[in-house]
Amino acid sequence: MRLFPLxxxxxxxxxxxxxxxxxxxxIHARVLALDAALAANPFQGxxxxxxxxxxxxxRFDPRLTDHAAVxxxxxxxxxxxxxxPEGTPREVLVCYEDAPxxxxxxxxxxxxxxAVIAAHLAGDYRVFxxxxxxxxxxxxxVPQALQMPRKPxxxxxxxxxxxxxxxxxxxxxxxxxxxxxxxxxxxxxRILTGEADRPFLFDVGDRVRFRRIAEGxxxx
Amino acid sequence: xxxxxxxxxxxxVSVQDAGRPGxxxxxxxxxxxxxxxxxxxxNLALGNPAGAAGVEVSMGGLRLTCLEGExxxxxxxxxxxxxxxGKRGAWSVATLRxxxxxxxxxxxxxxxxxxxxxxxxxxxxxxxxxxxHALSGLGGGRLAAGQVWQVDDARPVLPRAIxxxxxxxxxxxxxxxxxxxxxxxxxxxxxxxxxxxxxxxxAWDRMGMRLAGPRIAPEAALxxxxxxxxxxxVQVAGDGVPSVLLADHQTTGGYxxxxxxxxxxxxxxxxxxxRDPLRFHAVTPEAxxxxxxxxxxxxARYFKALEQETPRC
Numbered sequence: 126m127r128l129f130p131l132x133x134x135x136x137x138x139x140x141x142x143x144x145x146x147x148x149x150x151x152i153h154a155r156v157l158a159l160d161a162a163l164a165a166n167p168f169q170g171x172x173x174x175x176x177x178x179x180x181x182x183x184r185f186d187p188r189l190t191d192h193a194a195v196x197x198x199x200x201x202x203x204x205x206x207x208x209x210p211e212g213t214p215r216e217v218l219v220c221y222e223d224a225p226x227x228x229x230x231x232x233x234x235x236x237x238x239x240a241v242i243a244a245h246l247a248g249d250y251r252v253f254x255x256x257x258x259x260x261x262x263x264x265x266x267v268p269q270a271l272q273m274p275r276k277p278x279x280x281x282x283x284x285x286x287x288x289x290x291x292x293x294x295x296x297x298x299x300x301x302x303x304x305x306x307x308x309x310x311x312x313x314x315r316i317l318t319g320e321a322d323r324p325f326l327f328d329v330g331d332r333v334r335f336r337r338i339a340e341g342x343x344x345x
Numbered sequence: 346x347x348x349x350x351x352x353x354x355x356x357x358v359s360v361q362d363a364g365r366p367g368x369x370x371x372x373x374x375x376x377x378x379x380x381x382x383x384x385x386x387x388n389l390a391l392g393n394p395a396g397a398a399g400v401e402v403s404m405g406g407l408r409l410t411c412l413e414g415e416x417x418x419x420x421x422x423x424x425x426x427x428x429x430x431g432k433r434g435a436w437s438v439a440t441l442r443x444x445x446x447x448x449x450x451x452x453x454x455x456x457x458x459x460x461x462x463x464x465x466x467x468x469x470x471x472x473x474x475x476x477x478h479a480l481s482g483l484g485g486g487r488l489a490a491g492q493v494w495q496v497d498d499a500r501p502v503l504p505r506a507i508x509x510x511x512x513x514x515x516x517x518x519x520x521x522x523x524x525x526x527x528x529x530x531x532x533x534x535x536x537x538x539x540x541x542x543x544x545x546x547x548a549w550d551r552m553g554m555r556l557a558g559p560r561i562a563p564e565a566a567l568x569x570x571x572x573x574x575x576x577x578x579v580q581v582a583g584d585g586v587p588s589v590l591l592a593d594h595q596t597t598g599g600y601x602x603x604x605x606x607x608x609x610x611x612x613x614x615x616x617x618x619x620r621d622p623l624r625f626h627a628v629t630p631e632a633x634x635x636x637x638x639x640x641x642x643x644x645a646r647y648f649k650a651l652e653q654e655t656p657r658c
Contacts, residue, residue: 134633138608173369179570187637257597257598324472
């Protein structure tokens with residue numbers, strides 16, 4: 126039986142704090158709350174915090190502090206009453222034309238392509254974490270009716286800007302990469318914005334809605 | 346100003362600087378040189394800031410011709426061989442002049458070598474750093490034959506040697522802390538990690554190095570929610586093959602991490618070569634902190650001595 130929250134030292138410079146083991150909004154809310162509390166109350170030697178679905182990794186300078194002191198600091202923050210950060214609403218444009226896997230997804234879930242699109246647009250998504258590659262933001266919130274296991278084998282060369290789904294997760298790719306997820310649309314919205322003051326469109330915890338655009342409405 | 350033409354560059358030869366720490370929450374690893382100590386040494390030997398942009402050279406090697414100008418340079422990391430007006434070892438400082446060629450190739454030991462310049466290398470920045478992120482190619486970029494790179498404010502320097510510290514050597518005994526996901530492995534499997542003779546394989550790049558040895562497959566089915574990864578994570582894929590993740594690692598992943606190499610031991614690990622043997626030794630987190638502090642103190646003394654020996658310009 127693992128009792129959460131659980132603090133696990135990692136090498137000389139990391140502490141992993143787990144709030145659970147599943148992809149779950151309530152568990153993730155606690156990750157976000159500690160992440161926000163640490164940002165507001167950093168300790169001497171704090172380097173960065175990396176949120177994931179059910180855990181937060183804290184990196185620190187081992188010359189200035191150690192695992193026990195960091196764990197004590199984190200537990201002090203966890204014990205405070207917390208409010209989960211609301212998350213800023215963000216909009217992502219999506220074009221469902223020329224989406225190679227839309228027919229296969231429709232067939233697999235027993236809906237028409239238009240009904241798949243409607244379900245995808247109806248989803249209320251939240252940025253649970255980044256991972257895999259720069260700007261790969263994992264959005265939880267794909268409606269139950271559209272949840273598909275990933276493909277048995279990855280497809281190579283899926284272009285950047287692909288709107289992908291697998292299980293409860295959705296993401297907009299930022300690099301041309303192999304992927305085993307289902308390509309149901311394309312987006313002109315750049316997650317890597319190229320702007321110096323705000324290089325990433327989302328913060329972890331942001332809320333995301335998709336807005337449909339027609340092929341002809343593609344910017345540029 | 347100096348201009349350098351790339352005559353030849355092996356795979357994984359790229360521009361690096363101090364990297365871009367603090368952005369893992371956005372999926373961006375720290376990047377920067379694999380051998381951070383050698384990179385710092387090369388820069389300090391020229392009187393540069395520790396994290397000034399330079400070139401990381403893999404075992405593939407590099408050959409540059411100076412087209413214009415007079416450019417001081419420093420080479421540190423691994424037992425690489427330099428060819429420039431004769432042959433000598435890495436860990437040295439010299440000046441490359443128009444018409445001269447500098448070749449860097451692997452020598453008796455080591456896998457990575459750092460080339461620093463007495464001047465400012467002009468290379469693209471991404472997120473405020475010139476370090477190249479291998480997967481995306483963002484940042485300063487990889488070196489390739491035919492390219493011409495410019496170094497601004499280039500200046501000549503007096504030739505001299507850079508002392509090579511003991512810590513620069515590859516080590517076959519690497520210290521780790523266990524976890525953070527040992528729960529996915531049977532106790533005997535964890536024991537195997539710590540007792541088996543491992544070997545470095547040909548599957549290496551800036552993202553990680555795969556090891557050869559017994560299979561250490563996770564016990565439980567792999568339905569783990571992705572967890573954060575650190576540089577040094579020993580990740581085990583479903584096939585039971587471990588990899589040590591390095592500077593350009595993914596920031597989160599769904600494979601369990603059976604152990605984590607101490608950050609202060611990664612330099613010793615990355616200088617191992619394919620087919621080199623290695624063993625893992627578990628230490629407590631408290632011991633890990635003590636080891637890191639002792640190494641940081643030795644590094645600080647070494648860097649201070651280097652700075653004191655560096656002629657002021």
